[in-house]
Amino acid sequence: MRTEEPDHRPPGDAHTAPMESRLAARLTELRTERGWSLDDLARRTEVSRSTLSRMERAEVSPTAALLSRLCAAYERPMSRLLAEVESEPPQLVRAAAQPVWRDEPSGFTRRSVSPPHPNLRGEVVEATLRPGADITYDSPPPVPGLEQHIWLLDGRLEITTGGTAHTLTPGDCLRFRLWGPTRFRSTGPDTARYALLVVLP
Numbered sequence: 798m799r800t801e802e803p804d805h806r807p808p809g810d811a812h813t814a815p816m817e818s819r820l821a822a823r824l825t826e827l828r829t830e831r832g833w834s835l836d837d838l839a840r841r842t843e844v845s846r847s848t849l850s851r852m853e854r855a856e857v858s859p860t861a862a863l864l865s866r867l868c869a870a871y872e873r874p875m876s877r878l879l880a881e882v883e884s885e886p887p888q889l890v891r892a893a894a895q896p897v898w899r900d901e902p903s904g905f906t907r908r909s910v911s912p913p914h915p916n917l918r919g920e921v922v923e924a925t926l927r928p929g930a931d932i933t934y935d936s937p938p939p940v941p942g943l944e945q946h947i948w949l950l951d952g953r954l955e956i957t958t959g960g961t962a963h964t965l966t967p968g969d970c971l972r973f974r975l976w977g978p979t980r981f982r983s984t985g986p987d988t989a990r991y992a993l994l995v996v997l998p
Contacts, residue, residue, distance in 0.1 A: 930989075965991075
């Protein structure tokens with residue numbers, strides 16, 4: 798079944814965020830580099846052609862789940878894709894310069910604290926999930942065996958990986974290599990905030 802994504806802004810909205818515009822352009826580049834039509838990409842991702850078209854024109858913002866499907870098709874981690882639409886980060890990344898990406902419908906916010914760098918294998922992300930948020934990444938991982946360390950700072954978080962659900966409370970750290978689907982569920986009354994450390998294999 799193909800996924801339809803809700804509209805987040807009207808066509809031609811003059812207030813499109815620069816990062817969203819650059820992301821839309823980069824997604825178009827990745828598709829054309831492979832010689833894929835929108836129909837080809839729709840078949841590979843099970844996302845409707847119309848949604849993909851509007852996303853590439855920056856008329857809608859991709860949700861975290863949709864972006865995960867695209868990253869799987871393009872064989873790159875989400876962090877790398879987001880890094881490709883940002884300038885190369887300086888050695889010192891000031892708080893005000895850390896890119897933030899929001900998926901309002903699913904209640905997910907992602908701050909790239911230490912953005913990916915071509916000469917580094919690791920990165921640091923701060924993420925928040927509002928109470929009740931439930932996100933499943935069901936596409937194959939773009940980089941099989943990607944090492945992840947998740948340190949919960951606030952709230953309660955249930956993470957399912959490898960078919961096993963793990964409940965985290967503040968201070969707990971879950972570490973694993975990513976081989977298949979994962980699910981993140983904010984189970985407490987407060988927002989779940991966690992640090993994610995990603996290391997390329």
